[in-house]
Amino acid sequence: MKLFDRKRITLGTCYYPEHWDRTLWEEDLDRMKEAGIETVRIAEFAWILMEPSEGCFDFSLFEDFLNLADSKGMNVIVGTPTATPPAWLTEKYPEVLNADIRGTLYRHGARRQYNYNSPKYRELCTRIVEKMAEAYAKHPSVVGWQIDNELNCELDEFYSESDTVAFREFLKKKYGTVEKLNKAWGAVVWSQCYTGWEEIFVPRYTIHGTVNPHQVLDYKRFVSDSVCRFAKLQSDILRKYVKPGDFITTNGMFNLDNNRLTEESLNVYTYDSYPNFAYCVEAYKAKDPMKDRKWSRHLAETRAVCQPFGIMEQQSGANGWNTRMMAPTPEPGQMTLWTLQSIAHGADFVSFFRWRTAPFGTEMYWHGILDYSGRDNARLAETKAIHQIVQKLDDAAGGIYQAQAAVVCDYDNTFDAQLDRWHEMVERQSGKALFEAFQQTHTPFDYLYLDHAELKDLERYKVLFYPHASIMNAERAAMLKAYVENGGKLVFGCRSGYKDMDGQCVMDLLPGHLRDLTGTDIPEYTLISPKFDGIVHAEWDGASIETAVFNDRLTPLEGGEVLARYTENYYAGEPALIRKKLGKGEAYYFGGAFTEKTAEVFFEKLGIREPYKKLFDLPEGVELAVRKKEDTEFFFVLNYQETEQTLQLHAAFHELITDQHVSGSCTLKPYGTMVLRLK
Amino acid sequence: MKLFDRKRITLGTCYYPEHWDRTLWEEDLDRMKEAGIETVRIAEFAWILMEPSEGCFDFSLFEDFLNLADSKGMNVIVGTPTATPPAWLTEKYPEVLNADIRGTLYRHGARRQYNYNSPKYRELCTRIVEKMAEAYAKHPSVVGWQIDNELNCELDEFYSESDTVAFREFLKKKYGTVEKLNKAWGAVVWSQCYTGWEEIFVPRYTIHGTVNPHQVLDYKRFVSDSVCRFAKLQSDILRKYVKPGDFITTNGMFNLDNNRLTEESLNVYTYDSYPNFAYCVEAYKAKDPMKDRKWSRHLAETRAVCQPFGIMEQQSGANGWNTRMMAPTPEPGQMTLWTLQSIAHGADFVSFFRWRTAPFGTEMYWHGILDYSGRDNARLAETKAIHQIVQKLDDAAGGIYQAQAAVVCDYDNTFDAQLDRWHEMVERQSGKALFEAFQQTHTPFDYLYLDHAELKDLERYKVLFYPHASIMNAERAAMLKAYVENGGKLVFGCRSGYKDMDGQCVMDLLPGHLRDLTGTDIPEYTLISPKFDGIVHAEWDGASIETAVFNDRLTPLEGGEVLARYTENYYAGEPALIRKKLGKGEAYYFGGAFTEKTAEVFFEKLGIREPYKKLFDLPEGVELAVRKKEDTEFFFVLNYQETEQTLQLHAAFHELITDQHVSGSCTLKPYGTMVLRLK
Amino acid sequence: MKLFDRKRITLGTCYYPEHWDRTLWEEDLDRMKEAGIETVRIAEFAWILMEPSEGCFDFSLFEDFLNLADSKGMNVIVGTPTATPPAWLTEKYPEVLNADIRGTLYRHGARRQYNYNSPKYRELCTRIVEKMAEAYAKHPSVVGWQIDNELNCELDEFYSESDTVAFREFLKKKYGTVEKLNKAWGAVVWSQCYTGWEEIFVPRYTIHGTVNPHQVLDYKRFVSDSVCRFAKLQSDILRKYVKPGDFITTNGMFNLDNNRLTEESLNVYTYDSYPNFAYCVEAYKAKDPMKDRKWSRHLAETRAVCQPFGIMEQQSGANGWNTRMMAPTPEPGQMTLWTLQSIAHGADFVSFFRWRTAPFGTEMYWHGILDYSGRDNARLAETKAIHQIVQKLDDAAGGIYQAQAAVVCDYDNTFDAQLDRWHEMVERQSGKALFEAFQQTHTPFDYLYLDHAELKDLERYKVLFYPHASIMNAERAAMLKAYVENGGKLVFGCRSGYKDMDGQCVMDLLPGHLRDLTGTDIPEYTLISPKFDGIVHAEWDGASIETAVFNDRLTPLEGGEVLARYTENYYAGEPALIRKKLGKGEAYYFGGAFTEKTAEVFFEKLGIREPYKKLFDLPEGVELAVRKKEDTEFFFVLNYQETEQTLQLHAAFHELITDQHVSGSCTLKPYGTMVLRLK
Helix, strand or coil: CCCCCCCCCEEEEECCHHHCCCHHHHHHHHHHHHCCEEEEEECCCCHHHHCCECCECCCHHHHHHHHHHHHHCCEEEEECCCCCCCHHHHHHCHHHECECCCCCECCCCCCCCECCCCHHHHHHHHHHHHHHHHHHCCCCCEEEEECCCCCCCCCCCCCCHHHHHHHHHHHHHHHCCHHHHHHHCCCCHHHCCCCCHHHCCCCCCCHHHCCCHHHHHHHHHHHHHHHHHHHHHHHHHHHHHCCCCCEEECECCCCCCHHHHHHHHCCCCEEEECHHHHHCCCCCCCCCCCHHHHHHHHHHHHHCCCCCEEEEEEECCCCCCCCCCCCCCCCCCHHHHHHHHHHHHCEEEEEEECCECCCCCCCCCCCCCECCCCCCCHHHHHHHHHHHHHHHHHHHCCCEECCCEEEEECHHHHHHHHHCHHHHHHHHHHHHHHHHHHHHCCCCEEEEEHHHCCHHHHCCCCEEEECCCCECCHHHHHHHHHHHHCCCEEEECCCCCCECCCCCECCCCCCHHHHHHHCEEEEEEEECCHHHCCEEEEEECCEEEEEECEEEEEEECCCEEEEEEECCCCCCCCEEEEEEEECCEEEEEECCECCHHHHHHHHHHCCCCCCCCCCEECCCCEEEEEEEECCEEEEEEEECCCCCEEEEEEEEEEECCCCEEEEEEEEECCCCEEEEEEC | CCCCCCCCCEEEEECCHHHCCCHHHHHHHHHHHHCCEEEEEECCCCHHHHCCECCECCCHHHHHHHHHHHHHCCEEEEECCCCCCCHHHHHHCHHHECECCCCCECCCCCCCCECCCCHHHHHHHHHHHHHHHHHHCCCCCEEEEECCCCCCCCCCCCCCHHHHHHHHHHHHHHHCCHHHHHHHCCCCHHHCCCCCHHHCCCCCCCHHHCCCHHHHHHHHHHHHHHHHHHHHHHHHHHHHHCCCCCEEECECCCCCCHHHHHHHHCCCCEEEECHHHHHCCCCCCCCCCCHHHHHHHHHHHHHCCCCCEEEEEEECCCCCCCCCCCCCCCCCCHHHHHHHHHHHCCEEEEEEECCECCCCCCCCCCCCCECCCCCCCHHHHHHHHHHHHHHCCHHHCCCEECCCEEEEECHHHHHHHHHCHHHHHHHHHHHHHHHHHHHHCCCCEEEEEHHHCCHHHHCCCCEEEECCCCECCHHHHHHHHHHHHCCCEEEECCCCCCECCCCCECCCCCCHHHHHHHCEEEEEEEECCHHHCCEEEEEECCEEEEEECEEEEEEECCCEEEEEEECCCCCCCCEEEEEEEECCEEEEEECCECCHHHHHHHHHHCCCCCCCCCCEECCCCEEEEEEEECCEEEEEEEECCCCCEEEEEEEEEEECCCCEEEEEEEEECCCCEEEEEEC | CCCCCCCCCEEEEECCHHHCCHHHHHHHHHHHHHCCEEEEEECCCCHHHHCCECCECCCHHHHHHHHHHHHHCCEEEEECCCCCCCHHHHHHCHHHECECCCCCECCCCCCCCECCCCHHHHHHHHHHHHHHHHHHCCCCCEEEEECCCCCCCCCCCCCCHHHHHHHHHHHHHHHCCHHHHHHHCCCCHHHCCCCCHHHCCCCCCCHHHCCCHHHHHHHHHHHHHHHHHHHHHHHHHHHHHCCCCCEEECECCCCCCHHHHHHHHCCCCEEEECHHHHHCCCCCCCCCCCHHHHHHHHHHHHHCCCCCEEEEEEECCCCCCCCCCCCCCCCCCHHHHHHHHHHHCCEEEEEEECCECCCCCCCCCCCCCECCCCCCCHHHHHHHHHHHHHHCCHHHCCCEECCCEEEEECHHHHHHHHHCHHHHHHHHHHHHHHHHHHHHCCCCEEEEEHHHCCHHHHCCCCEEEECCCCECCHHHHHHHHHHHHCCCEEEECCCCCCECCCCCECCCCCCHHHHHHHCEEEEEEEECCHHHCCEEEEEECCEEEEEECEEEEEEECCCEEEEEEECCCCCCCCEEEEEEEECCEEEEEECCECCHHHHHHHHHHCCCCCCCCCCEECCCCEEEEEEEECCEEEEEEEECCCCCEEEEEEEEEEECCCCEEEEEEEEECCCCEEEEEEC
């Protein structure tokens, strides 16, 4: 697959030929090539230029550009323009628009104002994609296609009439009868039972904004399903036209089942990475130790969908709409750092957003490599330096990220945690804490989507954390049990096993499907009283650990072994952590949400902390990531600090960027990166 | 009247037969009885089950349950289901829905989405209530009826078209002509005068959300009137069917004229008491000394409507919707404490919400006695222990709460303080301060609704505080004067007498109708400048007191005697407190809002502080409440602290719960209660 | 022109005859006269009284009042009532209403609910204004007319259908073709191009509330244009009827091109001055050194539109609607201080809001001179004292405010800074800092609207600050260059020259049109990272100065001289300030936004700081303002502090208020004012 041949790591950029006088095109392409850029993405917002009025098509502009690109030997990724319908379209067919929960339509003037389910929109999208594919797919410079732009970005809620019609179909297919739906939704509460499909809507405007939670869970699944169907509509067309070796992708990573999306419609997944968001005026948190390093979490999520992957939009300049997201220009070195962060986590293709900064429009402060004038500048120079670097990393291309531990997740729980604040509070706490603990202890980890996994996927890891497996079913519990029996270590946090697939609490003894596996009974539970400010302590082997947000008060069942007990609140002395040995492995039930400190204790006790300790001694502010290709491990050491960091290397390495031999004590400059290979 | 026979204090619970497999019913009833529960409330959200489609009725489910309950000797309270209309109803007749101020309808999916004034809704409610009454009223297990559920809960604002039509009728009846309405509303300002009834609406969407304040005052009265008419519609039907001795009630206490509601439509009032709201994540205030003790204020308000009363929903488990109100499980002992708090204030029947926790729906985290599994648990054990306690309190049943002081209020001022932030700021400050001062000094007090009172009601108290009698008329002033002349002590705070019944400021010298009574003139006044952070000091008999929020600058009229003077701001030296002796009593005009410290000084000076001082020496964190039956006083001493409290008893008592003799120093365990009777 | 004859300074008040029983009128007028009030404004909210039903007119009420006023020798200003259409009007013609961005109409009940562009409203306004003018314009007591009331107050955004129709006309006139509009709006971004005028709307409801920024810029110009056209509609009618010498004005100062409004439609501008807003509960900031003194900024803005001017509404009593803006009663002396603040800045006529406080309506707490009872009070006494004072200031009447420095502004940048947060952040910072520095150093300054100025207007000042001339064009740059060449000193801050007249960033080298003038190149720039908390330091001649919010990283071009360099961040050492000498003058480019400390350094270095230093030594908390008439300077020294302030006079002066000779050290009492003239 072009750009993903596992032989080279290459650079690209986003370019908008329609923004510029044609006289700039050639110069721009020449300067890109000089900077080491081999690929450009085009056309993803340009519907109006290709269909200036309904049914009249004009593909000449991008055809001219493709011809020029071809003459320069530049690869091109073509985007379908369905994220931004023209004004003529939405004025004539307002039913294609998305609406808010009150029913007010979102109008032309921003982007992503459409809904996925309008038959008319699907018809018009089908036509433009088909026509574009006819026009461009065979062009020699084309190497791939991007479907739409950032699906589910801006908004992931849809309340148009078309969505209600489609939601009913989705539900009919799932439930067959209204009676079954009423049962699944617990509609007997508050007289909510439906007597016909026409009484059922996507969530609507209600008092206190509260809607039946099981309905919302299905609605979130429906939105995800809508995106997947919308992408497949386009993918099915594109597949008829693309040249062999050309790929189909989409960009960004938003709230939907990205695994299904990828399986059904894509050849490769490309993420949009903007770590400078951490420095936006609205978002900056001085005390957050992670900041831009948090993007390693997003890259790990990307890797859980597709590996290796691409970065379709890699931050080069400052963020900023005219109304929000104001951020400083990245400091010298940060653009390089973030590019290498992407590569360290599994990217083989990195495309910078964007070549030139648009001097107009809402995103006029979202800077590209060049500023408004197009003059040579620091970011262009940094791009060239990055090109020098990535050329030295080709041996790592296609390498797989190495992790002994994974955090298990699934879309049912992900969606449930969005609608259920009890779930959300523990999920947010543990998700953040585990990530930070992994980072600060230099313990590489992966995410693993249980609902898209088989037993062998689990068995790649020594230890799995499934922090709040609230929704659980028998099949999943069985796979997890097999994992443990075969030697895995599996850790659950509080509120596991509480719910069934409808998001209803189970009427069984808790933790439901996980009782046998964990050897744990939960006779009582409580949110941690605000009196305690969210933390109740426990004692594990003589050391104090923190339990956060919520406490299950545990009792061991047969095979369950109490490892830790609460030391505070009225349940001091009761078990807080139970382990059950099963077959060759062990299952743990921990009665709280995790804090970063607690997570570190688990890493230590379960033997996964700092797996490369023998090779390195690294300061906290530095990330370690490892890609392995064939038998060679490539160690990426990334410094997120604005100060120099000192490392100890306990072996002799080859540093790829400087092409030098290094060992012993060595320093990493501010925002600097080393890529090491054992000699 | 059943459950309110003044001979026994009994327990109940809320139960939803429709939520559970019928196989659970019998076991549930048996376990309830074993726990000492004698009464269950049912059916209040079950419209869809009784009228599954328009005009088709099916009363079999609850009939079966009633038969079973009867066989077990269980009492049943039946709720009318009008709080939650079925989807078929609101889809067919959207005019029954409430709307927000923009006119957007609140849709099916939550509860209380209806409006009180839709003729169609009133017709459909009339029919379902009549049919239910026919079906169940004669059933031997039925002991009472609950109208709707928590009238005016969720929202107390209604902006549907039906409401506008009804509002016009309300206004026609009140004013007769548009000219009189224009006058009462001061509509001459900003060209607001109306020239026909059809130009008049409930408040609508305006710039800055501001609407004519006199219109809003009438609108608030109209909403209260709408609730009362809606309840009476149901009560009039039920009265035709209920067995002798069965009662009609409604539950909760929300923003409306509850006295009128009770007088017109109820036999007894039942409150819903959820003190654990104080520990909700969103509401918790570490520094608030009151927390759950604040519910004693709500219970005092309940008592001002009806005494003795019932608790239809008494908190047993954790609060929580899936979207908000997350709170911890009550700590061991709190369920008992809160039950006794209700009884101490005048409840003779306490019904726990709810037997089982629903595993589905918006309130899936609003825990009942049992959790999802239904296993025996700590709350069930505590319920049984509570039953042991209340059996020992039968002698106190029907006893009347004892207070020498009352806080005077009236619905005109209550509503005005909701629409007028100047009024609201003083009212909120003084209301909170007086309550806290009464609590912390162990000075029992009542509320007294002047607009539902006669002179003899006033004369039950030595001292009345009418903190901000902003709206005043000649009749009320005359009754207050008679109270003073007959020996009462009456205290007004700032802004008293400022307004007439339309909420217009009086063009008289201030304090208007209260000039003569208080011997006070107010030549100047001011909000306390934010420079002073809300407090200006004054001196009273050499001691410094606080005046809060707003200052009237006073001058004594004939008979007026200056007791305190401001010591700060540019009006230092001017009178801050004037007393006028009149007949056998005294009237006070205080130039500010009250703080807790200032209120305590008043209690001291007016001789009402700590009336049971000779009997007890109590720490601040403990509440004293007294119910008297015939000649026996029952002293409830309630410990809201999580720590043990020490009391000094200066007499010999019989403690009813332990059935022991106590005197001298004794300790009250965390969340513990003593019920004492003098030996 | 009556009231503005440059011979006397006179007092007035706002009066609402329609609020009061007619029996009060005569007494009120007599008491006004006794207090020194010569003029009343009437009728501006009284449409319903003059046109009680459509097409039926009744002018008798105000005619009676005018006759009485005439008999008392009282001047009257008549307001047109178009700010508050009657209910009959808006119910019959809802198309006259303004709407929010969702399209929801703002309804009757507040004020300013209309839109300027409805043909029906313009027709009905035309008729009522014409009829009023016929009825009242020749009346001998009438001296002037006020158009509408506070145009663009409450809301300056209009989203009705009438506005869209008018916006299209505005755009057609400006652009001629949709193609040109697409170009100006950068509509090629996000496929926003329009293919017909009917696709274009005023901003509508969009995702994230984001709308094309160039569209918003045109929209803001359009709203301003709408106001101006609406005022001109009325002014054109009034001009046909007014007596010679009578004036046309409007009141308040809101977000629109007030210079154009004044040029086109007014004879004189009158401001509404409410400095007590600084003490509103919602607005009070204990640490703000300016508070009520901030109104000197607004008065300077007023002066930039018209000089001398009037104050149509001068605060006398407390602010307050029933829902918001609660504030204390002004302290004794503040009413006098604020009146003299207005006069010091150029007012020759001051009219107090309002004679009596309305006891009803939304503004029932917006106090006038008298309170509800009408009794003699402190404010009436203070009014009389003010009258004594202003009689002594007649020599200053018509005097012109003296300033050596001005802050340059223009409506293009003003509007752009409202829609562009990058622009807004620097503009807000520098605007506040420059004002405070001018105030605290006793350096009088003016504002100057470049888009309404000629070179000679600029040349009245030694120094001009144009803090963030983001939008710039060749003509303006040329005028500025001429100013410098002729000897002026001109200072730009960061982000100058970034944009063209459409609000698009220029594709030139920065600072675009200002490169040559400033001798400055800007190769790189950045928002100051939140890490630095908004301030990066620089060094200028050995002293440390602050640069705020945003940094241009400068390089000198030919003629550019580096004066200061950054000392922090990764660009430490790079130029932060460049000066270019040109002809007789100097241009400065400063790479940041200004702080108050930095502004003071500029004043010092550019020789404009404290120009009257030789005459006075003044404490920081005191303002100095100078009005000059013929050759006499009147020095107003105003004490905003609640404490006595000590001044040093280095010359002998005549103090006009006390009619005494003063020199050397003297004290100014709390809130006191001196008006000095050199002997």
